[in-house]
Amino acid sequence: MDSIYDTPEHALLRDQVARFLAREVEPHAAAWEEAGRVPREVLERLGQAGLLGLMFDPRHGGGGADALANLVFAEALADCTYAGFVITVLVHTDMAAPHLHHAGTPAQQARWMPGITAGRTLTAVAITEPGAGSDVAGLATRARRDGGDWVLDGRKLFITNGVQADLVFVAARTSPARHGISIFAVERGTPGFSVGRALDKTGWRSSDTAELLFDGCRIPGDQLLGEVDQGFRAVMRNFQTERIALAAMAVGHCRRALALTLEHVQSRRAFGATLFEKQAIRQRLAMLDARTRAARAYLYHCAWRVTQGEDVVQDVSLLKALTGELVNEVVGTCQQFHGGMGYMRGMAIERLWRDARILAIGGGATEVMLDEAAKRYAGPRT
Template identity: 75%
Template sequence: MNTTIYDNPDHELLRDQVARFLEREVEPHAAAWEEAGMVPRDVLRRMGQAGLLGLMFEGEHGGGDADALTNLVFAEALSQSTFAGFIITVLVHTDMAGPHLHHAGNAAQKAKYLKKVTAGEMITAVGITEPGAGSDVAGIRTTARKDGNEWVLNGTKMFITNGVHADLYFVAAKTGSARHDMTMFIVEKGTPGFSVGRALHKTGWLSSDTAELVFDNVRIPEESLLGEQGKGFYSVMKNFQTERIALAAMAVGHCTQALKLTLDHVRQRQAFGATLWDKQTIRQRLSMLDAKTRAARQFMYHCAWSVTQGKDIVQEVSMLKALTGELVNEVVQTCQQFHGGMGFIRETAIERLWRDARVLAIGGGATEVMLEEVAKRY
């Protein structure tokens, strides 16, 4: 199932490299990270040293100059882990926060930060969501006003992945009265007035840190403005395409792993004188779920290929996000059901996948919002 019509030999090498990293550095230790509520920084630095934290970024800053297809191969390979807290910690850094600097940063900002980002020496987060504004990005209330040669930020961000332990934050704030008048800013950890309000305790993604961020008269220099003043909304919308393809890769990876775990289980589990695999309804339901997963995977690769062709695919990526967010919940819940009581035990991978899958129909654009994005483009 690994190959697609869009693949080349370098993609297979990347898949193998990521698989080896997961086997050596992640799987033996990630259960402890779930208990700790964070991924150790030295693991992320080793990923950076291996060249895995900036594939799409410029080579002059330590990146790989990779295209969207190669970046998807990485995200999908990473998502073969059953520890989604680790996966999202990395993907926020590489596909959701870091690209704001890659796409909108000027030469001085990239020279200052990007090499450290690709090396895993500075971990990134993106501050957009607020207590009263999630998928409705234009509804944010955090403000930034100009005061001499400084900007002053005030407001609160919510549900920020990597929020507790990041070093570098890309923050959206209103800089005018118009609904879409929004600007992105670079804020470093330790800036006076900027604090973590609280760490949030989640149902899943336990090894990723999630936080409320508070900006109380945070003063930053004018060179911290990221991109064009007043154009931040469009920057966020552009980056959503990369983010949503990465989240689709997580969903497809969860589906693939859940099906593998469940096929192994039902072939061994005895019930009423035969294995579960001998029950026609179980064989057929798993077959259909595998068919849906394979179809979604091909659509995902088509979307990434379309990005490399410079096509406008907001509608298709919105479809993909809605489709995979719902599919992963269908697949994982069915697979958990076929595990019986063991599927409800914390130590099992299928229970972890079940908890972690739920948010994929919510985060990065809830299913209902994605379907509206699809519908208004007909």
């Protein structure tokens, strides 16, 4: 068993994901890195395999699974050395579509959820703006009523899946109150909604990232998700799912980097011996492995607490900070032990090194996460 929370079904899920990665992703993903996007047909094959809606309602093609099974999926996916593919999937399954799962009306779910779980409808979530990232209450994008419609105006930045998304869940201000934010479902092709530009990133190369523009974007009233002015709570709620997924990515990358490096140092010879025979190297790897195992245990504990309905904001904030920093240390050290080859494009460890950096920034920067946790030492925030 991989953890005390594991079940035989989890082992089967890991095997299924591993087979999918070996067959459908690893042989082709280098080309996706060059293209800057993951082909839609690959996402549809994930949907056909039943892997794009593990925690969603079975009535709409979901698996009805809990947070632990969803974590197993995210971590297994992160064994892939192409994190751009991984984040393309996890934004769809863990960061965007859950807004519809949690707050959508039966009619909204029946309209969009079957396509989401099948991989035909790709989703994105548009929260971040040029002047507001982790500070969700600082959003400037606005939505105003006009008869039975809503009209959106504003600009979103760093939106993963933004170029290809068929359906975007947009956070917009609907009242002057600091937390007066609502969530809207906006379909691609809606007049007034456009992709401003595709963004060029250091890592996550096969993940499309966009600037989105809303200029008098008119949508019907029935595309409001949940209640007016309750979007801030919805975003905060889903942040826990998002951050557990990102922590799973970080832990998965740590484990893969350590495995690649252990194989390398056991075969690479220098000064008459393998690198593994150098005490400093093998002890350093052992300590990083120990810290990765500890972080993984914390990760599974947080997901288990979600299944118990507990308040996990403080723990998940600490988890996100811990794993975001740890993955950069682990992958950076592993790259160092690869020597010059570790700096060459095309090497898995070099790609993991570039891709790891964002995990201490995206989804809540380390400093924001630590402050979020620290403020709760005196009791829950109101």
